Amino acid sequence: MSTSAPERFNELLCELEHCNEDEQRKKIGEMNEIVDRMREDEHKSVFSTELYDKIYKMIEEKKMTMENAILLLKHVGYCDVLKNFWNPFVEKSSLSRRFEKMIFEEEKKEKKNENFLVDLCECHLFLKNGSSYELLSICVPCLLKAASKKEESEETQKEVEIALLALCEIGFFNLKQEQYLKDITEIIKHQQKHRNLTKIAYQSVWDFFIHRFWFDNSLEEVIVNKMHFGREAARELEELTRNVNWKRKEVEPGKETREVFILMRWLQTFSIYFQSCRLKNEENVELLKNIVQVYRAAKGNNGVICNLCISSLRIAVQRRVVKVEDLLNGGAVDTVLEEMQRPKLNDNMAYECFQFLVNVSYRLKGKEKSENDEMKRKAIKMEIFEKMEEEGYEDTITTFHKIFEFLNKKYFNELPFNISDYFVYV
Incomplete structure (x- = not known):
């Protein structure tokens, strides 16, 4: 009977205590390969608070070097991100506090080991330790510096990718512009000129930046007009959509192709961007057209x-x-109507589609001051209504009337019961 991935991983971990540093490194290489192949249920069965505490004890008792521990833990955290696995256990472990302490200690040294500090910061963020402003004020500049390397070798670009992915793990945390703005814009400008970052690294740059936009609307001019987020994101979506093998059947979470994973990250970033953005920009129009193309694919x-x-x-x-x-014109209305006609429409999608239509209707209600604008508004309203009639809109609304109350309760956002009347009167 063959040994399972979790069993083999735990066997190797026990063997590390009796190996010298070089032998440990070889076994950790095998352990990292096992982590690459693990399913989410296998991953959760292995990486518990007890496991992290065991690694901490091995470090303290000098049965594992910190360098080798980092080699293992950084790879585990990197895989967690790439496979979209969530691991809550490390935050409760002694290892978490150890990393925090070491980051502060290394930062205070007159002669810092910068590579070691980068490793510590990446482990800290990848393993989702609770962060403080003081910790992030060390980690952010440190990792942005690591991500600013210009060499185009495969090894350097992997280092850049890891640093940027780790930075994204900060999520929603309000930082001062002086801690990141100069470095992040320089990374984007260099990429726009040389196109040397990996796809996921470039997405991660923007993900980090857009999360800062959530708190700081003064970044809008930089993100929208100077860095051209809409144009860049639209181009990336177009390339990724072209490269995905869409004929593959849906697979379990964590087994998606790299391109699909990056597409998902872009789409999640757009939600934050659209929530924060106030400028109407032609590049946003192109971006929405590409989102429609992704949906169709x-x-x-x-x-x-x-x-x-x-x-x-x-x-x-x-x-x-x-x-x-x-x-x-970009196909967004057609896309929502197509989705509503699907034979199996889950509650979340029903809610999203109806909210889309409700908000379109709000924007088309009322009258324009200019006669030409008013004629244009009526023409758009009529065109949308005709599309809805063609797609059996009235029948769809009638079908879903019964679940409006349920959707309201589930999603805490009122859907009006007279939604079917919104486009009747032009």
Whole structure:
């Protein structure tokens, strides 16, 4: 009977206590390969608080060097991110506090070991330790410096990718502009000129930046007009959509192709971007068109991607980042109506679709001051209504009337019961 991945991993971990440093490194290489192959249930069965405490004890008793521990733990954290696994156990372990202490100690040294400090910061963020402002004020500049390396070797680009992915683990945390703005814009400008970052590294740069946008609207001019987020994201989406093998059947979470994983990250980033953005920009129009293209490619192949696309479109119309006519011409209205006609529509998708239509209707209600604008508004309203009639809109609304109350309770956002009347009167 063959040994399972968790069993073999634990066997190797026990063997580390009796090895010298070089032998440990070889066994850790094998352990990292096992981590690459683990399913989420296997991963959860292995990486418990007890395991992290055991590694901590081995370090303290000098049965494992810190360098070798980092070699293992950084790879585990990196895989967690790439496979979208969540591991809550390290935060409760002694190892978590050890990393925090070491970061502060290394930072205070007159002659810092910068590579070692980068490793510590990456482990700290990858393993989702609770962060403080003091810790992040060390980690952010340190990792941005590591991510600013210009060499194009495969090894350097992997280091850059890891540093940027670790930075994304900060998530929503309000930082001062002087801690990141100069470095992050320089990384983006260099990428726009040389195109040397990996796809996931470039997505991670923007993910980190857009999370700062959530707190600081003064970044809008930089992100939208100077760094051209809409243009860059649209181009990346187009390339990724082209490279995905959409004919593959849906697979279990954590087994997606790298391109699909990056697409999902982009779409999640768009939700934050559209929530924060106030400028109407032609690049946003192109971005929405590409989101529609992603939806069409994923339809029938990847339900998670389709859900993220519809959610992005809903937030975009709700936050008014484009005109209603752009939603119409870009295919967003058609996309939502197509989704509503699917034979199996889950509650979340029903909610997203109806909220999209409610917000379109809000924006088309009332009258314009200019006669020409008023005629244009009526024409757009009529065109949308005609599309809805063609797609059996009235029948769809009638079908879903019974679940409106349920959707309201589940999603805490009122859906009006007279939604079917919104586009009747032009």
